[in-house]
Amino acid sequence: xxxxxxxxxxxxxxxxxxxxxxxxxxxxxxxxxxxxxxxxxxxxxxxxxxxxxxxxxxxxxxxxxxxxxxxxxxxxxxxxxxxxxxxxxxxxxxxxxxxxxxxxxxxxxxxxxxxxxxxxxxxxxxxxxxxxxxxxxxxxxxxxxxxxxxxxxxxxxxxxxxxxxxxxxxxxxxxxxxxxxxxxxxxxxxxxxxxxxx
Amino acid sequence: xxxxxxxxxxxxxxxxxxxxxxxxxxxxxxxxxxxxxxxxxxxxxxxxxxxxxxxxxxxxxxxxxxxxxxxxxxxxxxxxxxxxxxxxxxxxxxxxxxxxxxxxxxxxxxxxxxxxxxxxxxxxxxxxxxxxxxxxxxxxxxxxxxxxxxxxxxxxxxxxxxxxxxxxxxxxxxxxxxxxxxxxxxxxxxxxxxxxxxxxxxxxxxxxxxxxxxxxxxxxxxxxxxxxxxxxxxxxxxxxxxxxxxxxxxxxxxxxxxxxxxxxxxxxxxxxxxxxxxxxxxxxxxxxxxxxxxxxxxxxxxxxxxxxxxxxxxxxxxxxxxxxxxxxxxxxxxxxxxxxxxxxxxxxxxxxxxxxxxxxxxxxxxxxxxxxxxxxxxxxxxxxxxxxxxxxxxxxxxxxxxxxxxxxxxxxxxxxxxxxxxxxxxxxxxxxxxxxxxxxxxxxxxxxxxxxxxxxxxxxxxxxxxxxxxxxxxxxxxxxxxxxxxxxxxxxxxxxxxxxxxxxxxxxxxxxxxxxxxxxxxxxxxxxxxxxxxxxxxxxxxxxxxxxxxxxxxxxxxxxxxxxxxxxxxxxxxxxxxxxxxxxxx
Numbered sequence: 001x002x003x004x005x006x007x008x009x010x011x012x013x014x015x016x017x018x019x020x021x022x023x024x025x026x027x028x029x030x031x032x033x034x035x036x037x038x039x040x041x042x043x044x045x046x047x048x049x050x051x052x053x054x055x056x057x058x059x060x061x062x063x064x065x066x067x068x069x070x071x072x073x074x075x076x077x078x079x080x081x082x083x084x085x086x087x088x089x090x091x092x093x094x095x096x097x098x099x100x101x102x103x104x105x106x107x108x109x110x111x112x113x114x115x116x117x118x119x120x121x122x123x124x125x126x127x128x129x130x131x132x133x134x135x136x137x138x139x140x141x142x143x144x145x146x147x148x149x150x151x152x153x154x155x156x157x158x159x160x161x162x163x164x165x166x167x168x169x170x171x172x173x174x175x176x177x178x179x180x181x182x183x184x185x186x187x188x189x190x191x192x193x194x195x196x197x198x
Numbered sequence: 199x200x201x202x203x204x205x206x207x208x209x210x211x212x213x214x215x216x217x218x219x220x221x222x223x224x225x226x227x228x229x230x231x232x233x234x235x236x237x238x239x240x241x242x243x244x245x246x247x248x249x250x251x252x253x254x255x256x257x258x259x260x261x262x263x264x265x266x267x268x269x270x271x272x273x274x275x276x277x278x279x280x281x282x283x284x285x286x287x288x289x290x291x292x293x294x295x296x297x298x299x300x301x302x303x304x305x306x307x308x309x310x311x312x313x314x315x316x317x318x319x320x321x322x323x324x325x326x327x328x329x330x331x332x333x334x335x336x337x338x339x340x341x342x343x344x345x346x347x348x349x350x351x352x353x354x355x356x357x358x359x360x361x362x363x364x365x366x367x368x369x370x371x372x373x374x375x376x377x378x379x380x381x382x383x384x385x386x387x388x389x390x391x392x393x394x395x396x397x398x399x400x401x402x403x404x405x406x407x408x409x410x411x412x413x414x415x416x417x418x419x420x421x422x423x424x425x426x427x428x429x430x431x432x433x434x435x436x437x438x439x440x441x442x443x444x445x446x447x448x449x450x451x452x453x454x455x456x457x458x459x460x461x462x463x464x465x466x467x468x469x470x471x472x473x474x475x476x477x478x479x480x481x482x483x484x485x486x487x488x489x490x491x492x493x494x495x496x497x498x499x500x501x502x503x504x505x506x507x508x509x510x511x512x513x514x515x516x517x518x519x520x521x522x523x524x525x526x527x528x529x530x531x532x533x534x535x536x537x538x539x540x541x542x543x544x545x546x547x548x549x550x551x552x553x554x555x556x557x558x559x560x561x562x563x564x565x566x567x568x569x570x571x572x573x574x575x576x577x578x579x580x581x582x583x584x585x586x587x588x589x590x591x592x593x594x595x596x597x598x599x600x601x602x603x604x605x606x607x608x609x610x611x612x613x614x615x616x617x618x619x620x621x622x623x624x625x626x627x628x629x630x631x632x633x634x635x636x637x638x639x640x641x642x643x644x645x646x647x648x649x650x651x652x653x654x655x656x657x658x659x660x661x662x663x664x665x666x667x668x669x670x671x672x673x674x675x676x677x678x679x680x681x682x683x684x685x686x687x688x689x690x691x692x693x694x695x696x697x698x699x700x701x702x703x704x705x706x707x708x709x710x711x712x713x714x715x716x717x718x719x720x721x722x723x724x725x726x727x728x729x730x731x732x733x734x735x736x737x738x739x740x741x742x743x744x745x746x747x748x749x750x751x752x753x754x755x756x757x758x759x760x761x762x763x764x765x766x767x768x769x770x771x772x773x774x775x776x777x778x779x780x781x782x783x784x
Contacts, residue, residue, distance in 0.1 A: 039382065042330065047322055054323050085513065092510035098327040098347055101384035 027083035039099035130179030200370035212341035226273025229300035254284020259629030275313030290619025326354030334369035351387025391524030404542035415444030416482020424527030451607035466561035495759035594650030597679035624653030708739035
């Protein structure tokens with residue numbers, strides 16, 4: 001710990017150490033879809049989002065809407081990514097929020113029921129502008145993806161398409177060269193498969 | 199049946215209904231309707247502080263020492279933002295606080311009005327829950343919810359933000375048991391632990407050869423019965439026990455199974471026992487980084503049992519084998535019952551022999567000095583002078599705090615108030631105010647440092663106004679000692695901005711506040727000066743001039759495990775060498 005002096009008489013600057021313990025953890029990460037049932041009152045969504053940003057968790061997708069009006073219950077669906085330990089923390093931290101009724105890990109439920117994935121759908125509105133061959137090609141592709149035309153002029157289409165996120169991604173990237181103008185996506189809505197509640 | 203009243207009246211009525219006797223606060227424009235109501239009643243005493251942060255820490259001290267929630271009333275804007283440190287402190291140490299903040303009238307919210315801030319937005323991450331009351335008819339329910347949420351489950355701070363027009367508006371008040379009952383169906387803290395998990399834990403304990411109890415602030419939060427059960431559990435099992443900073447006093451320091459505090463500045467025997475144990479029983483503690491050292495080398499050979507009321511504490515930092523979610527008192531009661539039923543007799547003799555060899559290293563030893571007061575010696579003398587009295591201790595944050603934890607020995611819970619999680623310098627003085635309010639006849643001593651105490655020094659004025667004879671025992675070394683220690687040990691002795699030049703004369707400062715100043719400069723003067731401090735029935739600033747460059751050991755250095763502690767003997771030579779090198783630079 002003593003300060004070594006250099007030949008020029010200037011003390012050598014020792015590299016600092018820290019009283020915190022740095023650890024490099026590289027546990028494998030997985031994406032999970034969580035559904036959170038909350039009392040619909042002001043600030044709940046801010047608390048959920050704040051939890052994710054404050055504790056450094058990822059949000060890949062988030063949707064929220066009141067689903068049981070008489071009981072003032074809202075359902076928040078979150079797609080998040082993390083190691084198993086972090087995912088467990090996320091669920092416990094969410095469950096700790098006072099107006100949260102229930103946190104369900106739909107990916108875990110699917111695994112328990114020997115299903116590949118929970119039922120997950122997304123809706124996208126995709127605006128494409130162009131004329132001539134591109135325009136026709138866009139329409140043909142939309143048809144192949146079962147996307148619906150919800151708005152059109154001679155110069156543009158707005159397609160509405162629903163499906164799994166991967167399919168939505170694919171549709172958008174295919175529309176890119178056809179004159180894609182802008183995209184709006186709802187984020188993932190999800191339920192467990194089968195007759196029982198999640 | 200509901201009763202018609204104004205929002206401001208409802209606040210006072212709700213406080214009465216929840217048994218509140220004391221309120222710490224500071225008025226301001228938006229809070230005036232409530233202050234007007236306070237003026238016209240005598241059930242609730244308001245303690246006027248000098249800065250809102252002081253009100254928050256005072257309420258924390260009040261809560262921690264009495265087991266009741268601490269209640270704070272502040273105004274909008276700066277009143278609320280000044281509370282943020284205290285709220286965060288209470289959040290990290292799980293202290294029940296109900297903080298009422300006034301807000302600008304609802305029609306001005308969002309207009310950047312005078313003394314407006316987004317209080318619920320700012321305090322969201324540092325409260326267990328918070329509410330903005332937009333309708334006076336919601337106020338009773340929210341007030342009752344505030345007390346329920348703050349005091350049940352894992353306790354914590356809550357904020358109720360009440361716009362001025364809501365304080366003036368008239369509505370119907372319902373008591374906590376009637377229609378005012380909580381509407382949170384999802385909020386049900388788990389009290390009873392899982393029976394199978396408890397049975398599994400007791401099985402592990404019965405077969406343990408090298409067990410250790412590691413307990414924390416959760417035992418104190420659970421109430422005095424939990425501390426009693428812990429004592430019985432330790433006595434029945436014969437296991438050694440260590441505790442975090444926050445848990446001191448739950449098991450008596452004079453108890454024969456006590457190993458001392460663990461962690462970064464814990465005893466050698468406590469940390470070695472944690473490292474080498476085969477069964478660890480963690481009760482109401484949370485595997486904080488100051489406790490574990492590097493987690494990949496933390497107690498590698500043990501099966502870990504973790505009892506906690508908060509599921510999010512489990513498996514957060516350290517993977518445990520047997521998690522038990524529930525109130526620690528309840529779970530310990532069940533553990534004790536099963537243990538007595540089985541009546542196992544684990545062979546612990548070799549383990550205790552091993553522990554004795556660690557104890558023999560005398561990890562808290564320091565070099566006595568006949569001319570200069572050693573800080574450890576000062577606390578030892580303070581302990582000797584006050585242990586027979588009805589004493590409560592608070593601290594600031596830094597070296598003095600660690601020495602207080604090491605050298606002041608607590609035999610009862612709720613006697614030790616310190617900022618553990620957040621590490622808030624300036625906590626101890628206002629916390630002492632709160633303790634003294636809760637225990638007017640007791641001796642309340644803030645073991646302070648010269649740097650920390652200046653952060654909330656203005657509260658001495660509060661102490662004088664309210665006749666709160668708190669004793670501020672300042673270990674004055676003219677440094678931010680812990681900062682300097684880290685700079686010496688970790689930053690090549692580059693003492694960047696850790697020297698407090700131009701400290702005030704604390705004796706004159708005491709006199710300026712209208713309290714009593716005492717100074718001790720030589721070890722020989724110390725006992726008499728302490729005796730004088732205790733006998734004075736006024737607030738005291740005690741300027742205890744201690745060795746300037748003493749460091750706090752033992753210490754787990756950076757990136758090291760529990761079994762790689764620096765002990766005082768080796769540390770002394772290292773620190774001295776480091777400092778000698780440093781002096782050459784000046």
